[in-house]
Amino acid sequence: MTTSVTPATGTKSAETPTPRPPRRTPPPTGLIVAAGTLLLFVTAMIAPGLLATHDPYALNLADALHAPSFDYWFGTDEAGRDLYSRVVYGTRESLVIGLGATALSLTLALALGSVAALGGRFVAGTVNRVIEVLLAFPTLLFALLLVAITGPSALSQVFAVGVGSAPGYARIIRGQILSARNSGYVEAAVALGHGNGRILRQHIVPNAVRPLVAIITLSVGQSIVWASSLSFLGLGVAPPSPEWGALLDAGRVYITQAWWLTVIPGLVIVALALAATTLGKHIQNSLEKGEK
């Protein structure tokens, strides 16, 4: 599904001046599956009632730890709650945490990265050093350090994952702005006598921002994985909530009796992360191919 990733990087920025061929290849199956999966998750986020089959909070001790069946698609937990409906209702919280973290990290990364690329010598140098220092902490550890300060909660999950993954993105954005700034078209614009503001607006911003679409898609999946890792460690949203990481954390106690309580929520997270990655890589490829 993503086999064409690497060759594309070698042939970016059209080496051949021929016009683009008019042929339209149908989108690859992987992409369709990924888009369908994401659509399903978005539906579950906006209108969980459409997909759920039971009340996600209704206790039914008679049916506790029921294996997946026709009645309970994903089985039930120790209190007889329907796991499938809980996963559906947990989508909103999981996605909001993931999207919030992505928004926070990209905002920070955009600020840090553009100052590091375009600031004056001293400012850029300092910000660059700060990014480098923060990169010395692996993302999950940085997030744990932040959770230690704020204490575990959904909000601190957003904060920790958002801030924790910002330095990596800041470096990517800095690189993108720098390569746009050092490119031939900016040189040409300078030669034409265009002002700094105009060059920034017309050339650097569009060229540095376009690849962000791919980064955003990729990082939503990654953020959800990081955030669910935190709840899995008991350092995020606490178990009664159907947030996916919390479901895993709660199910871990019953691993010997009820495999579905951990395997299925995990599978859902993997499916979402893979779908986001596939879509992100596809966007990345088509951007590279489409570069003029």
Add this chain to the structure above:
Amino acid sequence: MTLTSSNRAVDAPAGRRAPLAPRRTIRLLAEKIGGAAVVLFGAATAAFLAQAALPGDRATVILNIRAGQAIERTPAELAQINQQYGLENPLVVQYLDYIRGLLVGDLGISYQQFKPVTEVILQQIGPTVALTAAALVLSWLIMIVWVVLTAGRTGRLSGVGAVVDTTAAGLPHYWLGIILLLVFSLGLGWFPVISGPSFIGIVLPALTLAIPLAGFMGQATRTEFERSLEQPFVISARMRGMGDTGVRLRHVLRHSVLPAITLSGWALGATISGAVVVETVFSRPGIGKVLVGAVNSQDMPVVTGIVILIAALYVVANLLVDVAYTLVDPRLKRS
């Protein structure tokens, strides 16, 4: 660009290496070491700020963390804590004390366990080091076998190989760990459910860390491997009558592991932070488990101590890779 060519250069007449200006190399190394030192200093500063950022009066917070409940403290109690942790000093003095302590290997005193953080870490670091080392070795083995078997093959095999790489690289540690635990411990009963200090107990946790890492390194290696397969030296080796497996193992592999070696500094960091999750999944002792407990109880000296230690390892590993690279590949010196 390869290990092979430079290894040969050592054997070759000294003339080939001589023009590489040792003074420049030394300056370059000094620059890199200086850069790493600055990063470490910055990381230490960030760790200090994290401790100072704990909301509320610190002495009260420390006492509450110890007692596990939030109550009003008497000035006498607070004074004792303030004195023990040097909290009556201005922040600048505390900062200088902290940095001075770090330089002599003193990471402060745990809020909760009443003993030096260094001691807490030393007691628990053994299993984590063993796990990390085992995971790194395993990931290389898996990656090399998989890439040599599948890269550059005709038909579906090559595509399947790449898809497996991408998928493996994206697997979250907690989930992979649970699957392995369910299948091999609970299902087949090959491994103990609670991973103890025994050799057999380390297999599943190490695999959990190794599989995503192998997928990640495999992506980089596969690209390079397929590029190397098209090089003239492959054709010449084939012409000499060498078999396909021989060419892959003896020639192509050597040329294609370099990107993965570049990643090894990063891989070490990723493995250690993955160990935090894996130790929880497999109920294994280690600093990851200590870290999670300390984060939960806001025992900041332990949290920052472990984080600083791992950051230091990470920076040093990256520095070593960087230096090794400069020494091995003469072309990098000119850039």
